Amino acid sequence: MKLLNRRELLRASAAAPLLLARTPRLFAAEYDLVIRGGRVIDPAQRIDRVADVAIRAGKIAAIRPNISPSAAGEVIEAGGKLVTPGLIDIHSHVADKELTPAQCLSTGVTSLVDGGSRGAENVDEILKTAQSAPNRVRILLNISGRGLADGATELLDIEKANVAAARRAVERSHDWIIGIKARLSRSAAADHDLEAVRRARQVADPLKIPIMVHIGDTASPLPDILALLRPGDIVTHMYAPPPHGIMDDSGKVLPKILEARKRGILFDFGNGRTAHWTWEVADRAMQQGFLPDTISSDIAGAGLMDQVINLPNVMSKFLLLGMPIDQVVARVTANAARAVPEYKSFGTLRTGAIADVAVLEFREGDFDFADNYKGQRTGHRRLFPYAVVMGGKRVS
Ligand SMILES: [Zn+2]
Known part of the structure; x- marks a missing residue:
């Protein structure tokens, strides 16, 4: 782009006053960007009030009411909108071309974790994606050598889980690979679920990184799997229906599951x-107070058009399930930042934090939401991405 000198810029502005509004000013404003008049929800600081969010030099500079627009180089008018920390999706799949990190970013996801799309043999593919992404992408390495590249049956042959190879891959790229993923459903691992966790353990423990296990229709009862997990490990697909989910036959959450949570095992949505949750399990668990620590999308390319759509849509399902909005936001910001140690300084609008911000819009209407078993429910509000700020710059 050719840079205009001052006179040319003024001339261009006079001809196109609308352009001026989006053109950086020629004098230094107090703030680079101000997001004005939205309902600011930042669970990390227990903030839920209408205010302006001011950004300077890529960081959050202030949250207060009535910042003058003249103090801002650029303004996002957010009246009637929600203003939250940039969303953190701790389980998604961005290894294939059908879903890029940039697409996730455009829906408010400024930080994400790829949940085991690739393993030690083909990790370079996902490393390249992570390193060239416009948002923050970190990786859970699949314990099976090629991850999901050959379909979702990666542990039917348990010898594909090579401990030494996985450890070398993490050591080589430990800034990017932050944990190990093991998918334990019978469709992926036959009856090797416990052995898969043991091998994941052998990789993770010396490197002091967490394991995420994917549950639902496993060969072993869930308590046997949990017995192999340690504080900071994550169970994803927590609302998977029987067999071998979180409940007994009468729909009560098993005591061993509650004990695991007390011990510091995290539970992710x-x-x-496919086969990861039903409305019924979610309802029953939530009635018993067994809520997710984190709400993740597990989105891959096909999810863009089917069931998942994007993280704000998944958040909307929890509103329909009766969770208050501030609690929903906590599970994609503060809680998600706690679950992923590499993201611990994100997920908040605290002064001095990197300025990642999602502006979300509630739309009223009749919206159909689906579980994984064709269960449809109609809700009357849905969250849509409205604007996204990453590192202080508006990117969407
Ligand atoms: Zn997944």
């Missing part, structure tokens, strides 16, 4: 598209 993981929407996805």
Whole structure:
């Protein structure tokens, strides 16, 4: 782009006053960007009030009411909108071309974790994606050598889980690979679920990184799997229906599951598209107070058009399930930042934090939401991405 000198810029502005509004001013404003008049929800600071969010030099500079627009180089008018920390999706799949990190960013997801799309043998593919992404992308390495590249049956042959190879891959790229993923459903691992966790353990423990296990229709009862997990490990697809989910036959959450949570095991939603949750399990668990620590999309390319759509849509399902909005936001910001140690300084609008911000819009109407078993429910409001700020710059 050719840079205009001052006179040319003024001339261009006179001809196109609308352009001026989006053109950086020639004098230094107090703030680079101000997001004005939205309902600011920042669970990390227990903030839920109408205010302006001011950004300077890529960082959050202030949250207060009535910042003059003249103090801002650029303004996003957010009246009637929600203003939250940039969303953190701790389980998604961005290894294939059908879904890029940039697409996630455009829906408010400024930080994400790829949940085991690739393993030690083909990790370079996902490393390249992560390193060239416009948002923050970190990786859970699939314990099976090629991850999901050959379909979702990666542990039917348990010898594909090579501990030494996985450890070398993490050591080589430890800034990017932050944990190990093991998918334990019988369709992926036959009856090797416990052995898969043991091998994941052998990789993760010396490197002091967490494991995420994917549950639902496993060969072993969930308590046997949890017995192999440690504080900071994550169970995704927590609302998977029987067999071997979180409940007994009468729909009561098993005591061993509650004990695991007390011990520091984290439970993640993981929407996805196939066999990961039903409205009924979610309802029953939530009635018993067994809520997710984190709400993740488990989105891959096909999810863009089916069930998942984007993280704000998944958040909307929890509103329909009766969770208050501030609690929903907590599970994609503060809680998600706690679950992923590499993201611990994100997920908040605290003064001095990197300025990642999602502006979301509630739309009223009749919206159909789906579980993974064709269960449809109609809700009357849905969250849509409205604007996204990453590192202080408006990117969407
Ligand atoms: Zn997944």
